[in-house]
Amino acid sequence: MANLSIDAVKKMTYDAIVIGSGISGGWAAKELSEKGLKTLVLERGRDVQHVKDYPTATKHPWELEHRGRPSLEVQKEFATRKGKVDEATMHFFVKDAEQPIVQEKPFTWTRGYQVGGKSLTWARQTQRWSDFDFEGPARDGFAIDWPIRYIDLAPWYSYVEKFAGISGNRDGLPQLPDGEFLPATELSCIETHLQRTIASKYKDRQLIQGRCAHITEPQPIHLQQGRAKCQHRTMCNRGCPFGGYFSSNASTLPWAARTGNMTLRPHSVVHSIIYDEQKGKASGVRVVDANTKEVLEFYASVIFVNGSALNSNLILMNSISSRFPNGLGNDNGLLGKYISWHNYRGKISASYEGLQEVTIDGRTPNNSYIPRFRNLYRQETDFLRGYATGLGGGRGTARSTDGIGANLKANLLNRTPGNWHISAWMQGEVIPRESNHIRLHATEKDPYGIPQLVTSCDWTENDDKMVQDYLEQLTEMFTLAGFTNINAVDTHSAPGADIHEMGGARMGKDPKTSLLNKWNQLHACENVFVTDGACMTSTSTQNPSLTYMALTARAADYAVSELKKRNI
Ligand SMILES: Cc1cc2nc3c(=O)[nH]c(=O)nc-3n(C[C@H](O)[C@H](O)[C@H](O)COP(=O)(O)OP(=O)(O)OC[C@H]3O[C@@H](n4cnc5c(N)ncnc54)[C@H](O)[C@@H]3O)c2cc1C
Ligand code: SF4
Numbered sequence: 001m002a003n004l005s006i007d008a009v010k011k012m013t014y015d016a017i018v019i020g021s022g023i024s025g026g027w028a029a030k031e032l033s034e035k036g037l038k039t040l041v042l043e044r045g046r047d048v049q050h051v052k053d054y055p056t057a058t059k060h061p062w063e064l065e066h067r068g069r070p071s072l073e074v075q076k077e078f079a080t081r082k083g084k085v086d087e088a089t090m091h092f093f094v095k096d097a098e099q100p101i102v103q104e105k106p107f108t109w110t111r112g113y114q115v116g117g118k119s120l121t122w123a124r125q126t127q128r129w130s131d132f133d134f135e136g137p138a139r140d141g142f143a144i145d146w147p148i149r150y151i152d153l154a155p156w157y158s159y160v161e162k163f164a165g166i167s168g169n170r171d172g173l174p175q176l177p178d179g180e181f182l183p184a185t186e187l188s189c190i191e192t193h194l195q196r197t198i199a200s201k202y203k204d205r206q207l208i209q210g211r212c213a214h215i216t217e218p219q220p221i222h223l224q225q226g227r228a229k230c231q232h233r234t235m236c237n238r239g240c241p242f243g244g245y246f247s248s249n250a251s252t253l254p255w256a257a258r259t260g261n262m263t264l265r266p267h268s269v270v271h272s273i274i275y276d277e278q279k280g281k282a283s284g285v286r287v288v289d290a291n292t293k294e295v296l297e298f299y300a301s302v303i304f305v306n307g308s309a310l311n312s313n314l315i316l317m318n319s320i321s322s323r324f325p326n327g328l329g330n331d332n333g334l335l336g337k338y339i340s341w342h343n344y345r346g347k348i349s350a351s352y353e354g355l356q357e358v359t360i361d362g363r364t365p366n367n368s369y370i371p372r373f374r375n376l377y378r379q380e381t382d383f384l385r386g387y388a389t390g391l392g393g394g395r396g397t398a399r400s401t402d403g404i405g406a407n408l409k410a411n412l413l414n415r416t417p418g419n420w421h422i423s424a425w426m427q428g429e430v431i432p433r434e435s436n437h438i439r440l441h442a443t444e445k446d447p448y449g450i451p452q453l454v455t456s457c458d459w460t461e462n463d464d465k466m467v468q469d470y471l472e473q474l475t476e477m478f479t480l481a482g483f484t485n486i487n488a489v490d491t492h493s494a495p496g497a498d499i500h501e502m503g504g505a506r507m508g509k510d511p512k513t514s515l516l517n518k519w520n521q522l523h524a525c526e527n528v529f530v531t532d533g534a535c536m537t538s539t540s541t542q543n544p545s546l547t548y549m550a551l552t553a554r555a556a557d558y559a560v561s562e563l564k565k566r567n568i
Contacts, residue, residue: 181211205477281527350478
């Protein structure tokens with residue numbers, strides 16, 4: 001700062017800086033700017049404006065250059081999304097060369113670097129966590145105790161749900177608290193069939209409709225955002241021109257912009273957070289401009305770190321000062337450790353020869369869900385914790401390719417319904433362990449001169465046993481429902497394929513064993529808040545993003561009140 005004129009510094013100075021504009025950064029931007037703070041949002045990727053920048057949103061398959069399947073050359077550029085690259089959405093995912101990593105152990109890291117982050121491409125499943133999750137580590141003796149309980153977050157869940165628009169049923173399940181729901185979408189008839197089978201055969205298990213961030217009945221707050229009712233096109237992850245599902249681009253960012261208090265700066269790769277040794281707090285951030293590679297500094301009184309779990313760890317680890325030689329706030333050496341994720345290794349599919357009289361009408365952007373039932377009230381298996389299940393079902397069609405000329409055409413046009421089919425995927429809780437960690441590589445750098453991340457994360461016996469149990473239990477439920485062709489597999493996929501990375505800067509009560517306090521504030525640098533997946537003490541079986549939204553809104557409220565009291 002010393003060489004800059006006071007005016008130049010003023011131009012670069014804001015009340016708050018938010019790093020990242022994805023799901024959690026969008027909420028930080030909205031809350032801080034709505035509360036009157038001049039807020040700078042730094043986003044490493046390009047700008048993506050709602051509707052205007054959704055290039056494939058209304059394209060038919062034949063309008064995509066390769067009918068949706070990109071060339072092998074292009075697929076190679078997305079090695080971390082092997083087998084999942086789709087021409088209609090690939091512009092919202094990161095090519096490996098943009099940010100190479102060193103995989104000490106295999107790690108499939110899915111990233112979306114643009115304004116809106118992964119909020120454009122997520123699957124929108126939004127369940128609240130319960131005290132089975134927040135009390136889990138203390139009860140079952142792993143990781144450390146969460147510094148909060150469900151009661152601390154419940155009002156903030158309500159707050160974010162009302163604004164985002166969450167559809168679902170009030171199912172009254174203790175492990176899956178009900179929320180502020182818009183009407184639920186419908187189950188398919190094969191899911192209803194399985195639901196009835198499970199209800200009749202098990203006391204402890206339920207199949208319910210998923211809770212998802214789709215507007216099924218717009219409320220005034222959604223119309224004020226310019227969003228409309230979901231049309232069930234199921235082309236969501238191309239960006240939705242109706243704003244039918246929640247994304248930062250459709251919802252929180254335009255809302256923040258409207259306050260006049262937000263400045264959004266795309267192409268701004270945050271290198272590190274600047275620590276002011278004299279003041280004993282962070283004074284701003286160092287940025288590499290992605291286009292010019294110029295290094296810039298921006299200053300603010302409060303900083304929200306929302307780069308997504310692993311990137312937020314990276315930024316903190318790369319923020320070196322005399323006070324923090326091992327990374328910002330890292331007095332206990334635990335930064336980057338206890339990385340955890342969800343276990344999606346178990347997959348099962350089947351077909352059903354019944355219900356031939358029922359056909360499909362329309363589509364659904366949602367899926368059904370079997371909440372966790374294992375080890376809820378007592379330890380009943382030889383592995384810790386449990387799993388939830390996502391399910392989707394439908395009825396395919398078959399067509400004959402016999403004949404030539406007019407006959408062939410007629411056969412191709414004349415589809416006949418096939419059997420009903422169903423598939424399910426596991427979402428298991430992975431126990432955070434110190435050995436599962438990420439760190440900075442000593443010499444390898446990314447294109448912006450920032451150290452590359454080394455990923456060192458692996459499965460344990462607990463995960464293997466859980467997958468085994470999942471496959472057995474789902475096979476049993478499918479068999480009882482009369483399903484045939486049951487195919488249950490352990491994919492043995494690498495960690496990270498499971499898209500819900502968490503931990504590394506966990507919340508806790510004790511600065512000796514955690515990085516963040518109950519307000520998501522770094523214990524050792526109180527004007528820095530981390531409210532994305534990096535803060536998570538354990539992983540639950542529920543999807544995480546709704547919890548990031550609630551934690552972010554709560555932390556922003558606290559940060560502003562602390563700023564007003566001049567405590568930070
Ligand atoms: C296919 C898929 C399906 C998913 N489905 C679900 C689901 O159903 N339910 C659920 O809860 N979650 C789901 N997730 C996970 C969900 O997308 C993430 O939990 C969520 O997006 C995390 O929010 P975030 O703000 O932490 O990160 P992101 O949304 O990833 O945003 C982070 C932003 O920070 C930016 N950034 C990163 N580093 C820097 C830097 N150094 N400088 C500046 N900017 C930076 C990135 O470019 C990005 O825009 C899914 C993810 C994927 C990929
Ligand atoms: S299903 Fe709904 S949210 Fe998804 S693209 Fe269609 S209208 Fe939009």
